[in-house]
Amino acid sequence: MSDLSAATGVTDRPRGTARTSALQRFLDEQRPETPFLVMDLAQVRQRYQQLSTALPDARICFAVKANPTPDVVGELVAQGASFDVASPGEIDLCLARGAAPESISYGNTIKKRRDIARAHEQGVRLFATDSAADLANIAEAAPGSRVFCRVLVDNAGSRTPFGRKFGCTPEQAAQLLRRAAELGLDPCGVSFHIGSQQLDPQAWEHGIDAARRVFEDCAAHDVRLRMVNLGGGLPAGYTETAPPLADYLDAIEKSLESNFAERPELLIEPGRFLVGDAGVLRSEVVLVTDSCDGERSWVYLDIGRYNGLAETEGEAITYRLRTSRDGDETGPVVLAGPTCDGDDVIYQHARYELPRTLRGGDTVDLLSAGAYTASYSSVGFNGFTPLPTYCVDGDRRA
Known part of the structure; x- marks a missing residue:
């Protein structure tokens, strides 16, 4: 062997x-x-440290769906990670392993009103959205919370693309975020996901460019966004050789510099890369x-x-x-x-x-x-x- x-x-x-x-x-x-x-927890720890060192100003939210093993979540809590969750069960898991409610991002755009209310009662204050119906539920069940809107982007280069299930156009996103402000929510930013196991480091350009357009549209209506959620997509090592992490981060940095005069707050949602x-x-x-x-x-x-x-x-x-x-x-x-x-x-x-x-x-x-x-x-x-x-x-x- x-x-x-x-x-x-x-x-x-x-x-x-x-x-x-x-x-x-x-x-x-x-x-x-x-x-x-x-699972080797040491490798999970090393990958988290590698990414946090390479992207020090980004909030790293582990995509819990990639591996919800309690010891894996607990190890990342100990490292200071935040968490991207998709359901009440994942919220319960993170809290049970010691995560602070403010470290949790409810990143699923498809959620029941009662699940939003439960998350809010547990202290979660950051929610994703991509539709008027979901936004209304957040405003009613989680008043005053921060929201970010997911835009639909090209998933070319991904081994497991998302299709058209999630996200809206940049124009729709700007409308939703302006509406969020009217509803008393805090419209904080834009998210995108360029597909899981993304093998093209340049793919993030699509999402960052779309985020810039939403920022500009909102600013023209006196709504000031501040956060860009870079989503997931960083690869693991299968039979196809993926580019090194540095190639991805170089491409992301260049795209941020060319699209934003003032660097936005960053959030990233790795799953596969960490575990x-x-x-x-x-x-x-x-x-x-x-x-x-x-x-x-x-x-x-x-x-x-x-x-x-x-x-x-x-x-x-x-x-x-x-x-x-x-x-x-x-x-x-x-x-x-x-x-x-x-x-x-x-x-x-x-x-x-x-x-x-x-x-x-x-x-x-x-x-x-x-x-x-x-x-x-x-x-x-x-x-x-x-x-x-x-x-x-x-x-x-x-």
Whole structure:
């Protein structure tokens, strides 16, 4: 089995040996029932520190949906992070792990009035919106709160784009923010999201340019905005090589300088970047069978679309793999999950080659699997249980 530090593609790890040994020790010694996800809190901590150092004036709001493991949230609370939440459950989780209410941004534009009221009662004062109906609910249920409006932008370059579900035009955003002021709310700024696992550092230009236009429109009507929410999109390390963090931040800085004479307050909502590379998902081979065409073997794992690998839909996210038989002769395979569902096929178009010696009971590790795996796991499709998560800390030796 190859060394984890070489396999995960994680960079900037000055204490990589300790972190590797913590994960590897867990995998080698603990051996829980598969499938399971194991997270290295040290890597989460390092990624947060890396981003906060590189973008020191930005408020970093962890997108809780990426990995809501309580210990992960608690680690980020300890680091001073803020949190982007989508539901009352995520608010409860953050508060239970010690987050201050003022550190929470209710970033979902689709929310019930009673959920807004509950968040306000808990002390949350920052809300996203993108519609007149939602804005009216915020004004009624969370009076005096700060609001920012999400604009719809081009998601080109993203492996998992958002389509047209969220956001409005810059003109509509300006109208909504002006209306927010009339309703007694504090219209603080503009947000956008250029798509998850964004591989084009220049993509943020679309959102920053749109934010500038909203700022100018509002200023012409004596409504002064002050915050730009840069959203998420910073990548993790899958089979496609992503540019380094510096390329993204350089592009963002240049766009801010060209669009704003006075630098706005910044907020950023990383999820995948903070937790993706910190996780290894261990699965077990259930069966290996010959294909009907005789060209590729089918490798069936005990993990699939419904118990952790939802992001393999359309083969959008292609994980790097490591097996217990690495080093043996390889051949082309189709990878599939364990359920009685014809759509539970993981990879059949992306070309994967795995050892020809793989048999039932062997292990296959999916690397950089810390984001959108356990959080996407179903509650029990076909009776398969949700994906459990364990945490280790590579900076603290046992």
